[in-house]
Amino acid sequence: MxxxxxxxxxxxxxxxxxxxxxxxxxxxxxxxxxxxxxxxxxxxxxxxxxxxxxxxxxxxxxxxxxxxxxxxxxxxxxxxSDMFRFGGETIGPLSYKEVIWRIKGDRDHKGFVIQRSLYADTPAMCPKCRTELEEYKKILGSYKWKCIDCGFEKINKNNFYFEAGRAEKIARRDAENAWKLFKMQERDNY
Ligand SMILES: [Zn+2]
Structure with a gap:
């Protein structure tokens, strides 16, 4: 009723x-x-x-x-956010919004991650068992992420595509920081 x-x-x-x-x-x-x-x-x-x-x-x-x-x-x-991105290799997992995002992108000839190529693949994965999550729209506009394997559930205000855009920003920042760190170490070694 x-x-x-x-x-x-x-x-x-x-x-x-x-x-x-x-x-x-x-x-x-x-x-x-x-x-x-x-x-x-x-x-x-x-x-x-x-x-x-x-x-x-x-x-x-x-x-x-x-x-x-x-x-x-x-x-x-x-x-x-760029909704339909594909290609590139998997760079690594990123934990954001209590779920796991596969960060993908390209590397240059030296093997360094090209920062602007990074993006977060959708759907996100279950933090417990790494199964791809399913997304359901809730009646009041929020979203439910659900793992079909282990039963993990999370309510989130925004959908996968929106959060992937944010995960991407974090991944790019991390890549930038790693690059800076590498450059600093390289300078110290000389
Ligand atoms: Zn699971």
């Missing part, structure tokens, strides 16, 4: 355009009904019950509008 109500609510939040139509159409419809039943265009519109309906429609419109903006922002953020 609770699940049904939630999905009904979410369905209503998704009907942004329909909520606009209802908000525009209902005063017109009620004005016509008022005109034909009472002879006055506005008489029925002063009825508290009708005003309640208008109020609810307005709340629906505002809620679905806010929901739409939140959804758009979320999608924009997700598409900012």
């Amino acid at each position: 609770k699940k049904f109500l939630l999905s009904l609510l979410l369905g209503l939040l998704n009907k942004f355009v329909i909520s606009i139509v209802f908000n525009i159409a209902s005063p017109i419809v009620f004005a016509f009904i008022s005109k034909f039943s009472t002879g006055d265009w506005f008489k029925l519109l002063h009825n508290p019950l009708i005003d309640c309906i208008f109020g609810l429609l307005l709340v629906w419109f505002v809620a679905s509008f806010v929901y739409k903006i939140l959804l758009l922002r979320k999608n924009n953020r997700a598409s900012n």
